[in-house]
Amino acid sequence: MMDIEKLQLHPAYRVVSDDLRQRIVRGEIQPGEPLPTESDLASRFGVHRSTIREGLRQLEQDGLVRRQGKKLLVAVPRNSDLASAAERALRMHQVTFGDVWQVASALEPLCAELAAQRITEAELAALALNIEQTAAHVAHGRSVVASTIEFQSLVAEATRNQALQLARAPVSLLMRAGYAAIAPALPQSGERLLEAHRHVFEALRQHDVEAAVGWTRKHLLDYRRGCEFAGLDLDLPIPLAMPADGPPK
Structure with a gap:
């Protein structure tokens, strides 16, 4: 046969x-x-x-x-469209919370390193505005997930490295799931996140590579500890859909 x-x-x-x-x-x-x-x-x-x-x-x-x-x-596809499509594909491939954290732990410090070397006054101004908006959200008890993702994207844009921006964008979007799970379990997480952003901003303003990378790594370690405190199993796949980026059930 x-x-x-x-x-x-x-x-x-x-x-x-x-x-x-x-x-x-x-x-x-x-x-x-x-x-x-x-x-x-x-x-x-x-x-x-x-x-x-x-x-x-x-x-x-x-x-x-x-x-x-x-x-x-x-047309040339927009970065946001590519990131959204890649995010959906990664969810369908059942990447885990731990997978995403590991990749972010490599890419986000690299973004901070390059941004500290290349950031412009206009880019610093955009970050300063983001921090003001995040502070207002924290003061009024609102979610800071969206402004956090925006802060990370602004730092990535300051690297002026298209390959790096495209590589880390879907990973950053996937981290929303973790942030959303942390917030209800740790009400103080918004303040800690805001503090980290302020330190990263100051390091970028002074073009201090070591401090920018160090605070970015510290924030990512806080993210992992927050996920664990919230009872989130890092070996779980990130769900395909979560309304308003709410925590997984």
């Missing part, structure tokens, strides 16, 4: 989207240039317009094309 593997046949719309994606990545169609019309593409691929439409929808969801009136223009 011959051992024959089943053919892996992909839907026609996936063939269309994959072909166009490769052409965009290779630079055959430049950002800002329009794609051919649905009718033209249907004729070239030899499929129905509905198949083309679904293939284009895939590209639009990936941020590779954007609509301008009736035209579809090639």
